[in-house]
Amino acid sequence: MKILVINCGSSSLKYQLIDSNTEEALASGICDRIGIDGELKYQPAGCEKNVTKVAIPNHEVAVKLLLEALTNEKNGVIKSLDEIQAVGHRVVHGGEKFSSSVIIDEEVLTQIEECVELAPIHNPSNIVGIKVIQNIMPGVPNVGVFDTAFHQTMPKKAYMYGLPLKYYDKYKIRRYGFHGTSHSFVSKRACEFCGLDPKNSKIIVCHLGGGASISAVLNGESIDTSMGLTPLEGMVMGTRCGNIDATIVEFLMSKENMTIEQVMDILNKKSGVLGITNGFSSDFRDLNDAAEAGDELADLAMEAFSYSAAKYIGGYIMSMHGVDAIVFTAGIGENDHIVRDKITSYFDYLGVEINPEVSKSRGKEVMLSTPDSKVKVCVIPTNEELAIARETVILVNNI
Ligand code: ADP
DSSP states (O other): OEEEEEEEOSSOEEEEEEETTTTEEEEEEEEESTTTSOEEEEEETTSOOEEEEOOOOSHHHHHHHHHHHHHOTTTOSOSOGGGEEEEEEEESOOTTTOSSOEEOOHHHHHHHHHTGGGOTTTHHHHHHHHHHHHHHSTTSOEEEEETTGGGGGOOHHHHOOSSOHHHHHHHOOSOOOSOHHHHHHHHHHHHHHHTOOGGGOEEEEEEESSSEEEEEEETTEEEEESOOSSTTSSSOOSSOOOSOOTHHHHHHHHHTTOOHHHHHHHHHHSOHHHHHTTTSOSOHHHHHHHHHTTOHHHHHHHHHHHHHHHHHHHHHHHHTTSOSEEEEEHHHHHHOHHHHHHHHGGGGGGTOOBOTTTTTOOSSOEEOBOTTOSSEEEEOOOOHHHHHHHHHHHHHHTO
């Protein structure tokens, strides 16, 4: 089965066409700078990436362009759109309504629309992506895969904030957690890789990318995670502040004479390691190089990032009364051995031992810990697109 996977952001649309039999991507790419000017990146498997500057005023044009690229006579990977049997959509916020993926019908679309107030930046673009596909490819089933769904198994004590109950009752203000598709995919694969029984396992997944979150997965179910009502909560991230004292918002508004929108923009886009390095970079490759050259702020930013991750891991070891495996994934987790080493160094007291021969490994599945280590530590590359394609196949086969 050929499954188109779509991840709609406000100004970008990432896509992959996946053959579910081989689980290989036949082509992938991104429509970037939607509504600004426009750039189409298209890469058939095993070939060079094509980058075309082309006007992309809206998501409808973006979808048309990517479908044209996929069927293009010169370097398309399918002859006709009829070969696409289903489309899987990443949807950021499913609120409390969705604890698993669903076939999208009118009722589901209305429910996703009801979650917009919980994710005003993300959900509207996801909805646009779904509607555009419904228009252009009528009759092809659409499946919604939610970032929040995997964390719906959290117990109430983990998701309730210490706020007046009426705000949960009225507005459903609570912890939801994100990156669920990745945490689910990576924790399942980690069990296979580490030889653990999923129904009897204690896994901590560290999804360390531009956005970063950590989850505690007990017996295959998420029981806690670091992001909250929105992806702003949790550890120090690339440009997001993570946990701060809420009073800082009021303090900045009054001292700097800023509006709430300006403060929120700072907390989302100008904080994290970018903020700590005084605006130098949110990219850990830059931070690694600068720290090696003696830049103290770059080193401090990596220390603060790693320390905040270690505190979550420590907390989750306590939540699960132990841990079998600590798993790193996403851009930083898969590639940055300096950050991984900083984080794992906090767990020497648990008998964590890292094998120096593989500790610098990049971008591939690897056991980082020694055979004698009391806790397994490994890297499992995430593949959210493949996870979405798998969910889509399961649902479409059940229609
Ligand atoms: P997102 O999808 O949230 O943008 P990714 O999972 O792609 O995030 O991760 C992006 C981050 O991965 C970048 O901030 C970059 O710092 C980091 N990264 C990628 N490759 C490397 C590398 N070789 N060394 C260190 N960090 C890396």
